[in-house]
Amino acid sequence: MAHIGNGVEYALHCLLYLVGRQAEAAPSARDLAEFQGVSPSFVAKLFTRLEKAGLVRAGEGVKGGFRLARPPEQVTVLAVVDAIEGGKPLFDCREVRRNCVLYRDAPPSWATRGVCGIHAVMREAEQEMRQALARHTLADIAAGVSVKVAPQHLEAAETWFQARAAARGGRPGEGKGTAR
Amino acid sequence: MAHIGNGVEYALHCLLYLVGRQAEAAPSARDLAEFQGVSPSFVAKLFTRLEKAGLVRAGEGVKGGFRLARPPEQVTVLAVVDAIEGGKPLFDCREVRRNCVLYRDAPPSWATRGVCGIHAVMREAEQEMRQALARHTLADIAAGVSVKVAPQHLEAAETWFQARAAARGGRPGEGKGTAR
Numbered sequence: 001m002a003h004i005g006n007g008v009e010y011a012l013h014c015l016l017y018l019v020g021r022q023a024e025a026a027p028s029a030r031d032l033a034e035f036q037g038v039s040p041s042f043v044a045k046l047f048t049r050l051e052k053a054g055l056v057r058a059g060e061g062v063k064g065g066f067r068l069a070r071p072p073e074q075v076t077v078l079a080v081v082d083a084i085e086g087g088k089p090l091f092d093c094r095e096v097r098r099n100c101v102l103y104r105d106a107p108p109s110w111a112t113r114g115v116c117g118i119h120a121v122m123r124e125a126e127q128e129m130r131q132a133l134a135r136h137t138l139a140d141i142a143a144g145v146s147v148k149v150a151p152q153h154l155e156a157a158e159t160w161f162q163a164r165a166a167a168r169g170g171r172p173g174e175g176k177g178t179a180r
Numbered sequence: 181m182a183h184i185g186n187g188v189e190y191a192l193h194c195l196l197y198l199v200g201r202q203a204e205a206a207p208s209a210r211d212l213a214e215f216q217g218v219s220p221s222f223v224a225k226l227f228t229r230l231e232k233a234g235l236v237r238a239g240e241g242v243k244g245g246f247r248l249a250r251p252p253e254q255v256t257v258l259a260v261v262d263a264i265e266g267g268k269p270l271f272d273c274r275e276v277r278r279n280c281v282l283y284r285d286a287p288p289s290w291a292t293r294g295v296c297g298i299h300a301v302m303r304e305a306e307q308e309m310r311q312a313l314a315r316h317t318l319a320d321i322a323a324g325v326s327v328k329v330a331p332q333h334l335e336a337a338e339t340w341f342q343a344r345a346a347a348r349g350g351r352p353g354e355g356k357g358t359a360r
Contacts, residue, residue, distance in 0.1 A: 002272040003183030004302055012298045013276045037279030077301050090309070092182040096193045099217030102336050110328050117324040118192045121257050122184060125312035129270070132305035144297040148290050156282050 007084045010038050011046045012141070015080065017157070018056065019072045019142040025162040026065030035160060046084060053083030063169025072142060078133035090129065091122035187264045190218050191226045192321070195260065197337070198236065199252045199322040205342040206245030215340065226264060233263035243349025252322060258313035270309065271302035 014032040021027070027035070033043035047066060050056045057069040068075065097116050098107045115123070194212040201207070207215070213223035227246060230236045237249040248255065277296050278287045295303070 002269055004271040004305075006272070006274055009271070009274060009276055009298060035281050036276055037281060038276060077298075077305075089182055091184040091189070092186070094186055094189060096189055096216055096218060100337075101215050101217060102333065102340065108330065108333075110330055111333075113328060117321040118189060118257075120324075121313065121316045121321065124316075125184075125257075125309045128312040129305045129309040132308040133301065136301045136304075141297040141301065144300075148293060150288065150290055153282065153288075153291075157280075160282065 003088075003090065004081055005085065007042070007046055008081050010036070010043060011050060011080055011084050012077065012138075014043060014046070015050070015055070015068070015075065015138055016142055016145060017161075018066060018068045019138055021067070021161065022158075023059075023067065025158060025165050026059055026067050027161050027164065028065045028168065031065065031161060031164045035157070049083050050080070053079065055079060055083055061169070063165065065165060065168075068138070072138035075138040076134045077136045077138075077141075078130055080138075081133055090126040091119065093119040093122070183268075183270065184261055185265065187222070187226055188261050190216070190223060191230060191260055191264050192257065192318075194223060194226070195230070195235070195248070195255065195318055196322055196325060197341075198246060198248045199318055201247070201341065202338075203239075203247065205338060205345050206239055206247050207341045207344065208245045208348065211245065211341060211344045215337070229263050230260070233259065235259060235263055241349070243345065245345055245348075248318070252318035255318040256314045257316045257318075257321075258310055260318075261313055270306040271299065273299040273302070 013036055014029075017027065017032055017035070029044045029047040030040045033040040047056060047058075051058060051066075054069055055075055056066045058064055058066055093116060095112070095116065098112055100107070100111070103111065193216055194209075197207065197212055197215070209224045209227040210220045213220040227236060227238075231238060231246075231249075234249055235255055236246045238244055238246055273296060275292070275296065278292055280287070280291070283291065
């Protein structure tokens with residue numbers, strides 16, 4: 001499995017559909033999953049994490065879908081990666097330097113002082129990767145997408161999500177699902 | 181498992197022991213594993229990959245251990261990561277953008293043109309990570325280690341590897357192992 005997994009990919013695609021969406025067409029996790037042809041149960045788990053990280057907010061009741069909890073300019077790709085992956089490290093140092101046979105299970109202090117030189121390189125690489133992810137936001141990815149998307153697709157998507165939202169909350173007691 | 185796995189960590193630690201080592205004390209993969217208290221079979225596999233990538237060279241016969249195939253200034257951390265991990269990507273794009281329910285299994289050309297905006301951010305982050313790994317070499321990590329290592333440890337290590345090399349090739353026909 002890649003370091004930045006498909007959960008991040010799906011989450012970002014879902015979040016892009018929340019950028020600029022009207023409150024009355026706020027989609028549920030199921031709506032977003034079905035619209036994009038991915039697993040609804042997987043997307044529901046992703047939204048639990050995104051909500052916990054303060055990136056999205058769920059509306060009340062069966063009618064309430066998800067909205068961004070912050071302006072898209074303030075949602076970095078790094079924040080989404082950390083919300084979904086839980087900040088897993090690029091490199092998991094096992095402190096091999098402690099194990100040298102000459103130390104007989106008692107490594108001297110000079111051998112374990114500071115960060116291992118190999119680990120330090122990995123940390124630098126991770127930091128560079130994270131800085132690149134932090135430079136990009138939902139807003140700028142959405143701007144890039146909006147340049148190429150066909151206007152009629154945007155309208156059709158809006159209509160689709162509004163119909164879904166209406167179906168969920170249109171007739172009280174007969175909603176076809178919850179926001180989750 | 182972390183993206184840059186423990187194979188890379190072990191390989192780098194082993195390679196550091198090859199920097200500046202005398203040809204007559206060239207260690208086998210087993211020597212390097214036992215010296216560092218890690219699995220000999222795992223280290224043997226790592227050396228197969230390092231040799232295939234042209235980073236190390238095995239001496240001939242039972243006496244021959246491993247040496248660096250290039251000066252340590254020319255062995256980047258990136259080269260070791262790629263040799264061990266096989267250049268696995270940071271992010272494995274599933275092209276979610278093709279699956280929108282509105283396309284009915286036939287995504288329009290505008291929807292799949294160029295690299296997906298999300299994938300582009302991940303590629304940039306990967307590139308930054310790789311550039312950081314390419315900035316560091318075995319030589320500079322070894323220089324950092326040499327500042328803190330106790331001189332008597334270097335001598336003891338040299339003695340240990342020479343004894344091992346002698347035991348492998350000292351009495352023809354009775355070598356205790358091969359270079360691998």
